[in-house]
Amino acid sequence: MKSALRWVAAIAVLSAAAFFMSDYHNDVYRKLMLWVALALGYNFLFGVCGQVSFSHFAFYGIGAYSIVILLFQAHLPLPVAIVCGLVLCVVFALVVAIPSTRLEGFYLALATLALGQLFIVVLNEGGSITGGNGGIANYRLPDIFGVRIRGPWYTAVIATLLVGTLALLWRLDHSWFGRACRAVRDNAEAAAAMGVDVARVKVIAFTLTAVLAGIAGMVYAFVDNTVNPPIFGIENAFLLLFMVIVGGAGRHAGAVIGAVLLFLLPFWLSPVVGHHQALVFGVLVVAAILFQPRGLIGLWDRFSRSRS
């Protein structure tokens, strides 16, 4: 009960901030929160459960495209479109996860990389359904009970999504399920000897985080009111991986720090290095892996321990 109040307070604070921002800053703030939500989900999959997947961002795209197609091409009502979109995410996730868990981790990386690329191909070749290269634009969020959610109120929806994602992953992490995920990551054979159904844990973690990414994608679809293939390119899958590694894999706080830093860095860097920010990211990731495998949150741990 007390923890529920804390989550509600977090939503209130994050939402309230939006009402003091300009339209431009609201836009940046929304995208920042969506990236943090994505990084939290990916951290659970990669950092906590140890599954190297490159399709997490594709599920973000599947969520975004499916809600737009179901609403404006199939003309379904919003609740039906949301449920159908979620079912699509679950089905795609199971199709990738179930065969992959029977193989070693390397094959999951390959299968998900293929899915990420295939998704872009399907978007480009989808004709009138996906809108091809240009995607779909010029739509807007349907009214909900006659109310049009816009401006900072939509930012509040995203804040709710972010805090909800964190609350869900936090609870999972501090339960038998989270411990089973970490045990599977560390030593699958020992985990099985402790009674953990390794394949089941992997499939659940993969599907659950894929659905979270899909929900974030659905919300994203009404941030720019346009979906097109370049937004969901494979380089964003790597950016997610970088965020988690730089922040500190396996830690929620690490995912938040990594996502905030790597999302905001280009805004500060672009006057200095133009579009060569990828170079800076590359150096950061290599430095993290070589000198600080626990990421920035690991640095913070060391700092706070030396002070106490």
Next chain:
Amino acid sequence: MGPILQVEKLTKRFGGLTAVDRLDFEVRGGEILGVIGPNGAGKSTTFNLIAGAYGASEGDIRFAGESIAGLSPHRIAARGVMRTFQHNRPFAGMPVIDNVLVGAHTRFAARLWSVVLGTSSHEEARMRVRAEELVQFVGLGEFARADVGTLSFGQGRLLEIARALAGEPKLILLDEPAAGLTPAETARLAEIIRGVAARGIAVLLIEHDMHFLLPLAHRVVVLNFGAKIADGLPDEIRANRAVMDAYLGAATN
């Protein structure tokens, strides 16, 4: 009370090599059964067969009256067969107590949706108390909240036992638990193993060190080249000529 574990004509072949050859034995609740034999006698293979890590070529393994041969390791664990490993396999990056809680994995009743809704916190708290008791039982109480990486090798051996006990086993498989321990740690380990058996848990104990095993075990099975060459009380094993030749002879000469 009947035997909790019955191994019947258990055989494991790796290609042309017969690692375990028509092995028969049984263990009762509260009994410490020692399994000894020279290197390569098939002791660890037998353990891996019982725990489900390997599939048997022939024969049967019956646990609590039902065949468990061919079941996957996590199902065997869920039925109440828990094991330790010959080399410590802690789950890194977790506190000691969380390692023990992984051992209790199959004892959690809360479903995933209950975890998500936050209604499973009572069970979590209850299990944490129980895990804490087990950490105390093996003498690691002061390290319960420490990162598992800070434990010494010997403490890690004890953690393996606490983690296995957390699964509330009816049978526990200990794979050379005394290997690499100091004499003081070994004495402490013997007390812990007696305490486990006193709880009514059947203990199957692989051991190399006869000085540790013979005073501890209630009964001993001796393996050589995968086959059983003796089965009896520790004193009978000491007096057994075939055992002396196969195993002790080399050690005592």
